[in-house]
Amino acid sequence: xxxxxxxxxxxxxxxxxxxxxxxxxxxxxxxxxxxxxxxxxxxxxxxxxxxxxxxxxxxxxxxxxxxxxxxxxxxxxxxxxxxxxxxxxxxxxxxxxxxxxxxxxxxxxxxxxxxxxxxxxxxxxxxxxxxxxxxxxxxxxxxxxxxxxxxxxxxxxxxxxxxxxxxxxxxxxxxxxxxxxxxxxxxxxxxxxxxxxxxxxxxxxxxxxxxxxxxxxxxxxxxxxxxxxxxxxxxxxxxxxxxxxxxxxxxxxxxxxxxxxxxxxxxxxxxxxxxxxxxxxx
Numbered sequence: 001x002x003x004x005x006x007x008x009x010x011x012x013x014x015x016x017x018x019x020x021x022x023x024x025x026x027x028x029x030x031x032x033x034x035x036x037x038x039x040x041x042x043x044x045x046x047x048x049x050x051x052x053x054x055x056x057x058x059x060x061x062x063x064x065x066x067x068x069x070x071x072x073x074x075x076x077x078x079x080x081x082x083x084x085x086x087x088x089x090x091x092x093x094x095x096x097x098x099x100x101x102x103x104x105x106x107x108x109x110x111x112x113x114x115x116x117x118x119x120x121x122x123x124x125x126x127x128x129x130x131x132x133x134x135x136x137x138x139x140x141x142x143x144x145x146x147x148x149x150x151x152x153x154x155x156x157x158x159x160x161x162x163x164x165x166x167x168x169x170x171x172x173x174x175x176x177x178x179x180x181x182x183x184x185x186x187x188x189x190x191x192x193x194x195x196x197x198x199x200x201x202x203x204x205x206x207x208x209x210x211x212x213x214x215x216x217x218x219x220x221x222x223x224x225x226x227x228x229x230x231x232x233x234x235x236x237x238x239x240x241x242x243x244x245x246x247x248x249x250x251x252x253x254x255x256x257x258x259x260x261x262x263x264x265x266x267x268x269x270x271x272x273x274x275x276x277x278x279x280x281x282x
Contacts, residue, residue, distance in 0.1 A: 057174035060190055061163050067222040068158040069256040073165065074281060076101045077156055079258065081276035085112045086269070096274055098155050102165045104129065106153055125151060125167065147231045149211035152192055154245050155262050155274075157215055157224050161192065171195045180216030181228035181244045182268060187216030223250050223257060242267050254281040
């Protein structure tokens with residue numbers, strides 16, 4: 001696995017962001033991390049693959065792919081519909097467009113009465129990811145690098161977990177049945193995270209933690225029902241923010257099951273309610 005210079009900086013930045021609270025990482029350690037990233041990761045793809053094979057639930061991933069698309073690879077989805085944005089005691093309605101590719105890039109364009117236009121996007125995945133959001137003023141705001149590690153797409157997680165598209169560093173584990181997130185319902189629990197080898201253990205552990213997502217699958221249909229994870233505030237505050245996405249009203253589009261109702265909760269409060277009216281799948 002070849003890591004571009006931008007990727008090395010992203011890996012080093014993610015480590016520095018976490019460990020610079022309260023002290024800033026030393027220049028000599030930063031150089032050491034770049035050396036580890038360049039030589040440790042690039043020279044050990046076989047070890048990473050072995051770790052993934054040992055921890056990945058290939059059976060459940062295959063079942064998920066079969067349930068969602070009949071095991072046919074999905075390269076891109078484009079979804080559009082109506083959206084309601086909740087802020088405090090107020091709400092605004094409008095439209096939303098969501099686009100995502102199997103490579104990890106995605107974008108949401110939201111236009112609602114209460115906040116105007118909002119764009120959230122991610123280019124690339126893992127160490128190559130670049131995340132940002134823009135408000136009505138069009139100014140780009142960089143998202144905390146730690147929040148870019150997550151390999152699972154929030155509005156259509158199945159596209160991120162296709163057996164034929166998986167990164168060799170993604171580990172997905174079948175945790176059996178039980179509740180996921182705040183819901184008391186019983187789901188098939190699929191947990192995923194990025195596991196890098198050749199890095200200092202503290203750094204690898206930090207990346208694994210920040211990239212972890214918990215996906216609850218309907219035990220009968222195996223359609224994703226809830227996705228739970230946490231993010232760090234862009235302000236740098238250490239208190240994590242709990243995120244939870246609920247999916248329902250699945251409909252077949254070009255042989256792929258798409259959730260036409262998507263709800264995003266922040267710290268237990270509904271922030272975004274999406275009702276799709278069209279979907280394109282390639």
